[in-house]
Amino acid sequence: MDPMEAxxxxxxxxxxxxxxAMEEGLIAMENGEADGEVINAVFRAxxxxxxxxxxxxxxxxxxFAHVFETVLDHIRSGQLAPAADVVKxxxxxxxxxxxxxxxxxxxxxxVQDTDIKAELYMLSGAGPDAEEAAPTxxxxxxxxxxxxxxxxxxxxxxxxxxxxxxxxxxxxxxxxEPFLILRELGRLGALEVRADLTRMPDLSVxxxxxxxxxxxxxxxxxxxxxxxxxxxxxxxxxxxxxxxxDVPLPxxxxxxxxxxxxxxxxxxxxxxxxxxxxxxxxxxxxVLAAQALETAPxxxxxxxxxxxxxxxxxxxxxxxxxxxxxxxxxxxxxxxSAAVSAGLNELEHLLRQLQESVMAIRTQPVKSVFQRMPRLxxxxxxxxxxxxxxxxxxxxxxxxxxxxxxxxxxLTHMIRNAIDHGxxxxxxxxxxxxxAEGSVKLSAEHRGxxxxxxxxxxxxxxxxxxxxxxxMERGLISASASLSDDEVDNLIFLPGFSTASQVSNISGRGVxxxxxxxxxxxxGxxxxxxxTAGKGSRFSLxxxxxxxxxxxxxxxxxxxxxxxxxxxxxxSLRPKASDIRPFGSSGRLLNVRGGYVPLYSVADLLGxxxxxxxxxxxxxxxxxxxxxxxxxxxxxxxxxxxxVVIKSFESNYRHIEGIxxxxxLGDGRVxxxxxxxxxxxxxxxxxxxxxxxxxxxx
Amino acid sequence: MSPNQHETxxxxxxxxxxxxxxxxxxxxxxxxxEIRGWTDTTALPHVPDYVRGVINLRGMVLPVxxxxxxxxLGVTEATAKHVIIVVNAGERTIGILVDAVSDIxxxxxxxxxxxxxxxxxxxxxxxxxxxxxxxxxxTLLGMAKLTASFAGDKILEQAA
Amino acid sequence: xxxxxxxxxxxxTMRDMLxxxxxxxxxxxxxxxxxxxGVEVLEATGxxxxxxxxxxxxxxxxxxxxxxxxxxxxxxMTPILVLTTESxxxxxxxxxxxxxxxxxxxxxxxxxxxxxIRRVSP
Numbered sequence: 013m014d015p016m017e018a019x020x021x022x023x024x025x026x027x028x029x030x031x032x033a034m035e036e037g038l039i040a041m042e043n044g045e046a047d048g049e050v051i052n053a054v055f056r057a058x059x060x061x062x063x064x065x066x067x068x069x070x071x072x073x074x075x076f077a078h079v080f081e082t083v084l085d086h087i088r089s090g091q092l093a094p095a096a097d098v099v100k101x102x103x104x105x106x107x108x109x110x111x112x113x114x115x116x117x118x119x120x121x122x123v124q125d126t127d128i129k130a131e132l133y134m135l136s137g138a139g140p141d142a143e144e145a146a147p148t149x150x151x152x153x154x155x156x157x158x159x160x161x162x163x164x165x166x167x168x169x170x171x172x173x174x175x176x177x178x179x180x181x182x183x184x185x186x187x188x189e190p191f192l193i194l195r196e197l198g199r200l201g202a203l204e205v206r207a208d209l210t211r212m213p214d215l216s217v218x219x220x221x222x223x224x225x226x227x228x229x230x231x232x233x234x235x236x237x238x239x240x241x242x243x244x245x246x247x248x249x250x251x252x253x254x255x256x257x258d259v260p261l262p263x264x265x266x267x268x269x270x271x272x273x274x275x276x277x278x279x280x281x282x283x284x285x286x287x288x289x290x291x292x293x294x295x296x297x298x299v300l301a302a303q304a305l306e307t308a309p310x311x312x313x314x315x316x317x318x319x320x321x322x323x324x325x326x327x328x329x330x331x332x333x334x335x336x337x338x339x340x341x342x343x344x345x346x347x348x349s350a351a352v353s354a355g356l357n358e359l360e361h362l363l364r365q366l367q368e369s370v371m372a373i374r375t376q377p378v379k380s381v382f383q384r385m386p387r388l389x390x391x392x393x394x395x396x397x398x399x400x401x402x403x404x405x406x407x408x409x410x411x412x413x414x415x416x417x418x419x420x421x422x423l424t425h426m427i428r429n430a431i432d433h434g435x436x437x438x439x440x441x442x443x444x445x446x447x448a449e450g451s452v453k454l455s456a457e458h459r460g461x462x463x464x465x466x467x468x469x470x471x472x473x474x475x476x477x478x479x480x481x482x483x484m485e486r487g488l489i490s491a492s493a494s495l496s497d498d499e500v501d502n503l504i505f506l507p508g509f510s511t512a513s514q515v516s517n518i519s520g521r522g523v524x525x526x527x528x529x530x531x532x533x534x535x536g537x538x539x540x541x542x543x544t545a546g547k548g549s550r551f552s553l554x555x556x557x558x559x560x561x562x563x564x565x566x567x568x569x570x571x572x573x574x575x576x577x578x579x580x581x582x583x584s585l586r587p588k589a590s591d592i593r594p595f596g597s598s599g600r601l602l603n604v605r606g607g608y609v610p611l612y613s614v615a616d617l618l619g620x621x622x623x624x625x626x627x628x629x630x631x632x633x634x635x636x637x638x639x640x641x642x643x644x645x646x647x648x649x650x651x652x653x654x655x656v657v658i659k660s661f662e663s664n665y666r667h668i669e670g671i672x673x674x675x676x677l678g679d680g681r682v683x684x685x686x687x688x689x690x691x692x693x694x695x696x697x698x699x700x701x702x703x704x705x706x707x708x709x710x
Numbered sequence: 711m712s713p714n715q716h717e718t719x720x721x722x723x724x725x726x727x728x729x730x731x732x733x734x735x736x737x738x739x740x741x742x743x744e745i746r747g748w749t750d751t752t753a754l755p756h757v758p759d760y761v762r763g764v765i766n767l768r769g770m771v772l773p774v775x776x777x778x779x780x781x782x783l784g785v786t787e788a789t790a791k792h793v794i795i796v797v798n799a800g801e802r803t804i805g806i807l808v809d810a811v812s813d814i815x816x817x818x819x820x821x822x823x824x825x826x827x828x829x830x831x832x833x834x835x836x837x838x839x840x841x842x843x844x845x846x847x848x849t850l851l852g853m854a855k856l857t858a859s860f861a862g863d864k865i866l867e868q869a870a
Numbered sequence: 871x872x873x874x875x876x877x878x879x880x881x882x883t884m885r886d887m888l889x890x891x892x893x894x895x896x897x898x899x900x901x902x903x904x905x906x907x908g909v910e911v912l913e914a915t916g917x918x919x920x921x922x923x924x925x926x927x928x929x930x931x932x933x934x935x936x937x938x939x940x941x942x943x944x945x946x947m948t949p950i951l952v953l954t955t956e957s958x959x960x961x962x963x964x965x966x967x968x969x970x971x972x973x974x975x976x977x978x979x980x981x982x983x984x985x986x987i988r989r990v991s992p
Binding site: 618 | 750751752753754756758762763764765766770771772773801802804840848
Binding site for chain 3: 025065193195
């Protein structure tokens with residue numbers, strides 16, 4: 013890839029990080045928690061985005077960033093106080109900057125920034141004209157005016173210039189080298205250089221850090237005074253400089269005591285001065301200054317994601333191979349050897365640690381996803397004319413990257429729902445005795461080996477009567493079905509369910525909670541809602557900590573082996589023949605401690621041959637699946653419990669309903685991981701579920 | 711076949727030929743990754759009969775297609791003597807169950823004829839042409855097309 | 871002549887661009903993320919030919935870094951160029967007071983950058 017292209021990508025990656033840091037800082041300022049360092053960090057973020065943007069010619073972005081940066085500069089220098097209304101404007105500016113970055117990245121999209129720019133101008137006290145002064149070439153400002161004011165027009169013929177250059181001590185102190193400057197001059201034309209040593213004292217009284225030398229230079233062949241001025245750009249304040257255009261003169265008479273120096277070889281006299289300078293002022297203490305350096309922060313290295321993924325895969329292979337090895341040893345009957353057993357145990361133990369460490373590399377805090385929410389809330393609040401306060405908790409909770417990537421969409425939906433449907437308008441809230449500002453709390457925590465994310469609002473709660481009515485209207489439940497409050501609440505996850513009387517712009521039509529739930533379930537997670545009328549609702553979303561491995565129960569069905577995700581399993585039991593009741597034409601119910609649960613044969617569901625016909629002779633696994641409650645699945649035997657590495661086969665084939673993924677067992681064979689919800693859903697589609705629900709009264 | 715001096719490299723391609731149901735087939739050698747002996751597959755539920763299942767190919771889950779069944783000629787009774795050809799088919803990697811691998815041939819484009827109408831329509835999807843070489847008729851298979859049909863596979867109805 | 875150049879900037883984009891320009895001109899580039907890191911790197915690598923530093927950086931800004939180098943390090947006579955989008959003379963003055971040898975304006979023009987380096991380093 014063209015190197016500039018690669019750097020452009022780096023720039024946009026960096027912008028993402030900087031925008032995040034900026035948002036964090038602005039929120040801290042909003043909460044009154046900002047100190048000088050925070051404000052500085054926000055300034056630097058915007059400053060860096062501007063700097064890089066300039067290099068790639070993103071003029072609109074740079075223009076806006078400059079105005080934004082100016083206000084931030086005023087704040088960090090104390091000229092402007094970060095009051096609440098000011099911070100509000102800054103937040104909007106941050107959002108606009110974000111839009112500019114996106115537009116620059118996509119190469120398209122116009123960003124409306126005139127209004128916010130006007131507000132920023134008001135704050136910085138500058139007018140739009142200031143924007144024109146925004147960074148373009150700034151070279152002119154570097155100069156202090158040179159003595160000669162008359163700007164001679166460049167002569168058509170090569171001109172001659174007389175330059176007098178007498179450095180001050182400061183020039184040397186800043187590591188400037190007259191030799192180098194003269195060398196640069198030499199690039200502009202032909203030089204005649206005379207060193208003026210008139211001020212050189214005796215060596216005995218010579219002070220190494222003083223300046224005694226001066227040069228008289230005649231430069232011919234250069235027709236542009238500005239080029240000469242450029243050469244002295246860095247040192248104009250630290251020297252006496254005269255640049256005069258000259259009529260060609262005879263060579264200057266030698267005014268020095270010693271011989272004139274040769275052309276531009278390193279003048280002996282210059283070097284020792286610098287060398288002497290450094291020796292004299294050296295205190296031989298190359299240690300760090302008393303300047304308080306922070307204790308070293310956590311060392312961080314950047315690693316290509318590809319490398320990490322490969323590592324994770326390899327470790328997964330290792331786990332599988334170890335399982336295979338153990339199996340083979342068992343088959344050979346070698347486990348009687350204590351040494352071999354011990355060795356295998358140790359291997360498994362170490363491998364598990366290795367796997368945990370490697371998986372931990374890929375985990376990230378959910379913060380990166382949570383950080384997108386404040387802006388979303390701001391926009392939704394504005395769109396719905398509601399006042400919303402968003403609280404975030406548990407942002408440091410870590411989860412595998414594979415899960416993080418899939419979190420954004422469900423979170424967005426849940427928050428949209430909370431604000432759109434859950435929270436009341438300020439007036440309604442006041443009438444209900446609540447504060448006008450509604451609150452939404454987004455939290456994450458580890459619980460029971462999973463990650464639990466909750467979106468809780470203090471709004472009006474679910475209108476159960478309406479939900480019931482709608483569900484009945486849509487034929488999703490029968491009129492006589494008696495459902496608990498919880499079950500009514502979770503009806504909103506059923507497909508085609510939308511109680512919005514008018515389709516709101518935000519939540520949209522068809523982008524319903526059923527889609528959200530399906531996506532979460534595909535990931536091996538669950539989502540439920542609980543609600544108290546008038547007080548609020550809470551979405552609860554659980555996801556596995558990683559999508560790469562799975563705790564499963566290995567079962568045999570006929571000639572095949574399958575894995576059931578432990579997360580869905582409630583219990584396993586050996587049914588008695590008397591507990592199994594036929595239902596309808598071909599259905600079955602299982603009596604579990606007095607309650608009836610639909611019973612399916614996995615062999616039937618998957619079309620497996622050679623399985624037990626008599627379900628009572630096998631084992632029944634009771635599973636829980638979203639929206640359907642409990643189901644009983646009949647298998648032949650349980651082989652064991654194992655953590656398996658998830659392998660996709662969809663990339664090489666296609667999705668099969670009822671099958672989530674595959675894994676490779678200890679014997680080297682592929683075993684399929686069942687998608688419980690998908691399996692059970694298939695049965696529902698055959699229309700049996702409604703009857704069951706009725707019969708069970710569920 | 712004697713190479714014609716005027717042919718360019720593009721006109722001539724190498725193929726691996728293999729046998730199934732007594733017929734000879736060929737596939738572009740560039741698509742072939744490896745050749746393995748038969749191992750028992752893990753069955754996939756509700757798939758057409760020509761999808762034999764999946765096997766473990768050094769950690770990758772590989773679907774295996776029974777070529778005979780794909781041609782509608784019944785399911786192969788696979789034994790240890792049978793062969794799975796692992797091919798790159800478009801974006802996928804799959805295995806094809808055949809009886810045996812026979813030869814490597816170089817075929818020039820002029821030797822390839824298009825498929826006669828007599829051949830069943832369903833096969834037109836993945837049959838790229840027919841070559842007659844040394845009196846043998848070899849059917850050229852297009853691997854990418856073989857798997858393109860996956861998305862449209864009908865799922866067998868669940869037994870009631 | 872190929873030089874060893876230390877670039878100090880907290881922006882990855884800027885570091886990459888500097889490195890691209892300088893490498894293309896045949897120079898060797900060492901990098902640091904901010905003033906503190908810059909000091910550490912100098913300690914570890916010893917004298918370099920040129921130092922290019924940004925002003926706005928976390929932990930220790932450009933001014934602090936230049937002052938430190940000028941006062942304490944083996945590189946105290948090394949030319950230091952300051953990268954700046956700061957257009958106000960006051961900021962430039964401050965950099966020079968801290969001991970900066972010269973400056974380059976961001977976004978930098980590769981030719982001007984290389985010319986500035988020539989102007990301060992043999």
